[in-house]
Amino acid sequence: MPSLKSPSLKSRTEKARSTQPEPDKPSRKRDILLAALDCFDSTGVELATIGDIQRLAGCSVGSLYHHFRSKEGVAEALWLTLIEDFNDAMLRRMKKAKDGQSAVRSVVAGYVAWSVKNPKSMRYLHARDIDFSTAGSARKKELLDQYIQGVFAIFAPFVRSGELAELPLHAYVPLISGPIEAYVRRWLAVEAPSPKQVEALFAQAAWNAVKG
Amino acid sequence: MPSLKSPSLKSRTEKARSTQPEPDKPSRKRDILLAALDCFDSTGVELATIGDIQRLAGCSVGSLYHHFRSKEGVAEALWLTLIEDFNDAMLRRMKKAKDGQSAVRSVVAGYVAWSVKNPKSMRYLHARDIDFSTAGSARKKELLDQYIQGVFAIFAPFVRSGELAELPLHAYVPLISGPIEAYVRRWLAVEAPSPKQVEALFAQAAWNAVKG
DNA sequence: CAAAGTTCTAGAACGATATTCTGGTAATTT
DNA sequence: AAATTACCAGAATATCGTTCTAGAACTTTG
Numbered sequence: 060m061p062s063l064k065s066p067s068l069k070s071r072t073e074k075a076r077s078t079q080p081e082p083d084k085p086s087r088k089r090d091i092l093l094a095a096l097d098c099f100d101s102t103g104v105e106l107a108t109i110g111d112i113q114r115l116a117g118c119s120v121g122s123l124y125h126h127f128r129s130k131e132g133v134a135e136a137l138w139l140t141l142i143e144d145f146n147d148a149m150l151r152r153m154k155k156a157k158d159g160q161s162a163v164r165s166v167v168a169g170y171v172a173w174s175v176k177n178p179k180s181m182r183y184l185h186a187r188d189i190d191f192s193t194a195g196s197a198r199k200k201e202l203l204d205q206y207i208q209g210v211f212a213i214f215a216p217f218v219r220s221g222e223l224a225e226l227p228l229h230a231y232v233p234l235i236s237g238p239i240e241a242y243v244r245r246w247l248a249v250e251a252p253s254p255k256q257v258e259a260l261f262a263q264a265a266w267n268a269v270k271g
Numbered sequence: 272m273p274s275l276k277s278p279s280l281k282s283r284t285e286k287a288r289s290t291q292p293e294p295d296k297p298s299r300k301r302d303i304l305l306a307a308l309d310c311f312d313s314t315g316v317e318l319a320t321i322g323d324i325q326r327l328a329g330c331s332v333g334s335l336y337h338h339f340r341s342k343e344g345v346a347e348a349l350w351l352t353l354i355e356d357f358n359d360a361m362l363r364r365m366k367k368a369k370d371g372q373s374a375v376r377s378v379v380a381g382y383v384a385w386s387v388k389n390p391k392s393m394r395y396l397h398a399r400d401i402d403f404s405t406a407g408s409a410r411k412k413e414l415l416d417q418y419i420q421g422v423f424a425i426f427a428p429f430v431r432s433g434e435l436a437e438l439p440l441h442a443y444v445p446l447i448s449g450p451i452e453a454y455v456r457r458w459l460a461v462e463a464p465s466p467k468q469v470e471a472l473f474a475q476a477a478w479n480a481v482k483g
Numbered sequence: 484c485a486a487a488g489t490t491c492t493a494g495a496a497c498g499a500t501a502t503t504c505t506g507g508t509a510a511t512t513t
Numbered sequence: 514a515a516a517t518t519a520c521c522a523g524a525a526t527a528t529c530g531t532t533c534t535a536g537a538a539c540t541t542t543g
Contacts, residue, residue, distance in 0.1 A: 087520080087521085102402075103401075103402045104317060105316065105317045105402060106402055108499090108500060108501080109500070109502085110500075110501095118521075118522090119521060119522045120501090120502085120521095120522075120523070121503095121504095121520085121522050121523070122520070122521045123521095124501095124502070124503080125521065126520090129501075129502075130501065130502090131317070131318075189315075190314065190315040190318055199461075200461045203457070203461065226472065227464070227468070227472075229454070229457070229463055229464060229469075230454070230469055232453070233449075233450045233451070233452075233453035233454040233457070233473075234450045234473070234476055236453070237445075237449035237450030237451070237452060237453035237454070238445045238446045238449035238450065238480070239445070239449070240445075240449060240453055241444070241445035241449035241452055241453070242441070242442070242445040242449070245415075245441070245445070249412055249415070252439070252441060256439070257439060257442055260438065260439075260442060261442075261445075261446070264446055264479075267476075267479050267480065268450070268476040268479065268480065299491080299492085320528085320529060320530085321529070321530060321531085330492075330493090331493045331494065332492095332493080332494070332495095332531085333491085333492055333493050333494070333532095333533095334491065334492045334493070335492095336530095336531070337491060337492070338491090341530075341531075342529095342531090
């Protein structure tokens, strides 16, 4: 569970060393990702130059290319890091729920909260046109599946108890968070009333969509 | 209402000539857009080179730059053309509905139908990170608003009759098409069960979300 | 119909910038 | 401490977006 703010991003030496998981330590790698987020957010991935990122991160080209294979590599790593953060935050929040209804509602609330707190990151998560490598693409799918599984694991008991409807596995996430996701995307792109204003309405809709 | 398949894309000479609106005529401009869609879809906007597009379209660099200001200009024009096509198709379909419920359901059905028929185009519509010029950005907002207005114009009578709930203007579109949109995006990105399989379920959810 | 203008096309030249290369310094392991 | 590895720097290179020059194909106008 990497994070840009309370970081880990341990260099994946495959043979897991016995040292503790390197709790934080301000790393060059993270500096680069942080700088990249700013650059990508303000000008888009394409227009942001390696020079911009490198300058803002306070490192050299060589250093940047030591940590990442390419500019797209940075873009990909950034996206994967952010989605992992986001998924963690969401699942953590959902796990606190005691019943199905509050679990479902917490998804909408969590989505809004995270977006309002990290608009740049959320905007970047919505931005596609990041050319994922085959490895990155696989990782992305893996994380996505993992999230869906995680959600379902939380929901399963409530489905069994009949509080939640029994639906195709892939239907829960879009049914619950599709509307708020669409709303937030629009809010991030152009100016629109804050998601806070429709949170309750969308939470209710989410609940209606999946209740038993 | 331009279209890539049954085309118009008339060269906007501002002083509208008396000639009929140039019904189709295979134009160089369209060839370029078509080629661009293929290139952008297979490698992403960034990695697609002007050379690729130009070669596939069978034209020269000069010609391409005569019709568009830049590569981003091509990407922007393509996006705007496609969204216009899509919006037209959706509104046309919705207008046929006689009552609120079938109008709402037609949104979901229309979304699925268009996506299944034009996956490349829909994938491109979902791709952000197209650096819109100020003009393009304005046009985009204009089209988006126009669509929302159009949807509301169709729904208004049903809202007045009480068949549909009275909600914030910006809530209808995400509530109705948010889930299917999220589902389709995932389907287009990685492999997943066809949207056809959840169409009925999502149509029902859409209806529940906005019925009076 | 001829001439003048305009649109469209071509491809070479240019400039910006992503990426590679060479060489070096700190850290870690043996 | 020697060796190996991780990390970093900046110059050199290669790729590609864009501009420029020139000319062909239409369109309009006298």
